[in-house]
Amino acid sequence: MIVVAGPASNGIGFRLSRILGSKYTRVLTKVFPDGETYIRIEDEVKEEDVIVVQSLYPPQDRHYLQLLLIMDTVKDLGAKSLTAVVPYIAYARQDKRFLPGEAISIKTILRGIEHAGAERLITIDIHNDKSLEEWLNIDYANLSAVSLLAEYFRGKMEKPLVLAPDKGALNRAKKAASILGCEYDFLEKHRDRVTGEVTVKPKEMMVTNKDVLIIDDIISTGGTVVLATRELLKLNANRVYVACTHPLFAGSSYEKVLSSGVEDIVATDTIPSPASRVSVAPLIAEYLEKKL
Amino acid sequence: MIVVAGPASNGIGFRLSRILGSKYTRVLTKVFPDGETYIRIEDEVKEEDVIVVQSLYPPQDRHYLQLLLIMDTVKDLGAKSLTAVVPYIAYARQDKRFLPGEAISIKTILRGIEHAGAERLITIDIHNDKSLEEWLNIDYANLSAVSLLAEYFRGKMEKPLVLAPDKGALNRAKKAASILGCEYDFLEKHRDRVTGEVTVKPKEMMVTNKDVLIIDDIISTGGTVVLATRELLKLNANRVYVACTHPLFAGSSYEKVLSSGVEDIVATDTIPSPASRVSVAPLIAEYLEKKL
Numbered sequence: 278m279i280v281v282a283g284p285a286s287n288g289i290g291f292r293l294s295r296i297l298g299s300k301y302t303r304v305l306t307k308v309f310p311d312g313e314t315y316i317r318i319e320d321e322v323k324e325e326d327v328i329v330v331q332s333l334y335p336p337q338d339r340h341y342l343q344l345l346l347i348m349d350t351v352k353d354l355g356a357k358s359l360t361a362v363v364p365y366i367a368y369a370r371q372d373k374r375f376l377p378g379e380a381i382s383i384k385t386i387l388r389g390i391e392h393a394g395a396e397r398l399i400t401i402d403i404h405n406d407k408s409l410e411e412w413l414n415i416d417y418a419n420l421s422a423v424s425l426l427a428e429y430f431r432g433k434m435e436k437p438l439v440l441a442p443d444k445g446a447l448n449r450a451k452k453a454a455s456i457l458g459c460e461y462d463f464l465e466k467h468r469d470r471v472t473g474e475v476t477v478k479p480k481e482m483m484v485t486n487k488d489v490l491i492i493d494d495i496i497s498t499g500g501t502v503v504l505a506t507r508e509l510l511k512l513n514a515n516r517v518y519v520a521c522t523h524p525l526f527a528g529s530s531y532e533k534v535l536s537s538g539v540e541d542i543v544a545t546d547t548i549p550s551p552a553s554r555v556s557v558a559p560l561i562a563e564y565l566e567k568k569l
Numbered sequence: 570m571i572v573v574a575g576p577a578s579n580g581i582g583f584r585l586s587r588i589l590g591s592k593y594t595r596v597l598t599k600v601f602p603d604g605e606t607y608i609r610i611e612d613e614v615k616e617e618d619v620i621v622v623q624s625l626y627p628p629q630d631r632h633y634l635q636l637l638l639i640m641d642t643v644k645d646l647g648a649k650s651l652t653a654v655v656p657y658i659a660y661a662r663q664d665k666r667f668l669p670g671e672a673i674s675i676k677t678i679l680r681g682i683e684h685a686g687a688e689r690l691i692t693i694d695i696h697n698d699k700s701l702e703e704w705l706n707i708d709y710a711n712l713s714a715v716s717l718l719a720e721y722f723r724g725k726m727e728k729p730l731v732l733a734p735d736k737g738a739l740n741r742a743k744k745a746a747s748i749l750g751c752e753y754d755f756l757e758k759h760r761d762r763v764t765g766e767v768t769v770k771p772k773e774m775m776v777t778n779k780d781v782l783i784i785d786d787i788i789s790t791g792g793t794v795v796l797a798t799r800e801l802l803k804l805n806a807n808r809v810y811v812a813c814t815h816p817l818f819a820g821s822s823y824e825k826v827l828s829s830g831v832e833d834i835v836a837t838d839t840i841p842s843p844a845s846r847v848s849v850a851p852l853i854a855e856y857l858e859k860k861l
Contacts (some may be wrong), residue, residue: 305670309819310789310790310819310820311627311629311789311817311819312627312628312629312630312819313629313659313660313663313674314630314674315663315671315672315674316671316672316674317668317670317671317672318670319670320670335603335604336604336630336631337603337604337605337634338604338606338628338630338631338633338634339628339630339631341630341634342629342630342633342634342677345677345681346672346674346677347672349672349673349676349677349680350670350671350672350673353666353673354670367605368605370605371605371607374645376609378597378609378610378611378612378642378646379607379608379609379642380607380608380609380638380639380641380642381641381642381645382605382606382607382608382638384641385634385637385638385641385685388641388684389637389681389684389685392680392681392684393677393681497602497603498602525603527601527602527603527604528602
């Protein structure tokens with residue numbers, strides 16, 4: 278087995294190979310003056326079970342084409358099998374035709390990965406895991422980083438309470454709460470029809486003097502988290518922590534969330550960020566050890 | 570028939586629809602705060618012969634994914650047929666494995682276009698047209714813009730002479746020369762083994778008092794053209810003109826070529842640039858009128 282780490286592997290490929298005790302190779306990458314990426318795999322992959330690791334954080338489109346180029350090359354070079362590990366899959370939120378004529382972008386992304394020769398796709402906390410079922414004909418796994426994130430906070434919080442940012446994410450909060458041995462709830466978002474103002478608040482549970490952990494799959498602009506933190510502190514929560522799998526943090530939103538009064542923000546390394554302190558490598562290794 | 574112009578269509582789609590007398594629609598495009606592209610085709614394409622126009626100039630990877638998203642959507646919406654017009658195809662120069670383990674990038678690009686549902690691919694002066702034959706199972710055409718470029722110079726040059734930048738491009742020079750009714754030659758590139766200095770000069774023909782047209786498929790960094798222009802002026806050429814199909818002009822190379830002493834630089838609109846004064850739309854229209 279050999280782990281082939283793409284330029285957006287973000288250290289996950291290296292950690293993965295260490296845990297698996299497998300061979301490891303970086304992909305030699307450079308960018309030509311006109312902006313085209315050059316890709317070269319320097320080590321032998323012939324007859325190997327190849328694990329390509331490449332995340333699709335921004336610049337998403339460049340990282341996506343690099344993934345396709347790497348997979349195509351691995352197949353050309355005679356790999357025995359090809360597993361694509363894509364910790365963060367871009368375009369996952371455009372998962373249906375909300376308006377007529379819209380692209381179902383995640384379909385194009387997933388079909389492209391399959392066409393490029395992947396026999397298995399492993400990802401972490403994809404926005405909607407039905408997309409995998411709907412668009413892939415290959416083996417796939419959507420692994421959850423919730424336990425890893427919750428473990429990080431074990432022993433660090435006093436009187437903990439876990440909150441999901443919306444009702445749809447309640448299962449994630451439930452799982453984290455079971456690890457932290459506490460209660461959980463979700464935040465209710467309300468948009469004022471007249472002023473357009475958005476407010477969020479915990480549904481019914483008292484947060485007074487609690488250490489609250491907001492756990493989400495992705496933080497993009499951080500708007501919801503900022504509103505929630507301010508509201509929770511107003512309701513006399515003791516401290517507010519934020520955890521997410523994919524710290525996208527568009528623009529300067531990391532600073533925005535930090536300055537909203539949170540105690541700490543912790544995320545995984547599916548996307549590089551100042552909050553990326555938990556690696557998903559052990560999660561992927563555990564799955565691969567069962568499968569391969 | 571309907572022409573669907575992608576965000577990198579560069580006006581070619583609009584001109585094409587005008588010449589063909591067909592329907593035309595722009596693709597509604599926006600970029601989300603995290604960098605993902607949103608694509609929506611607002612007009613009906615069901616049961617239509619659809620011509621998608623999208624060039625792959627920089628940012629190549631973004632334009633490529635947009636092309637895939639558009640094609641996928643056009644197929645979803647029930648188009649009768651799908652022709653992809655990709656005036657400039659990126660990654661065409663990485664057309665073989667020069668070193669072990671290298672990506673054959675053009676293969677990935679072309680296979681992706683086919684997989685996304687194109688039934689025909691039309692391009693202009695691709696770097697190596699064998700790539701099309703080698704990697705596509707669909708109908709394709711590689712149209713030459715040489716005649717359009719040569720026509721542009723008809724009557725503008727005195728005692729014309731056409732030069733190809735290297736021997737491999739001699740046929741292109743021959744074609745332009747036949748339109749301008751003059752002789753042609755190619756430039757010999759020489760790299761000094763000791764100093765590493767590169768020199769280029771016309772093989773044998775006299776350039777004294779001639780108006781010389783250097784014609785190339787693509788200008789990327791402009792290095793060869795700059796050297797050739799200086800050399801030709803040293804050899805007492807009267808004026809030096811430069812024509813190319815794809816004016817890539819990486820970095821500030823347009824200014825670099827301009828200040829080398831050329832009289833004028835003219836290119837097609839496959840890539841937007843200050844030199845893009847000749848549209849390839851009539852060329853594509855002529856082909857489509859024969860085919861559809």
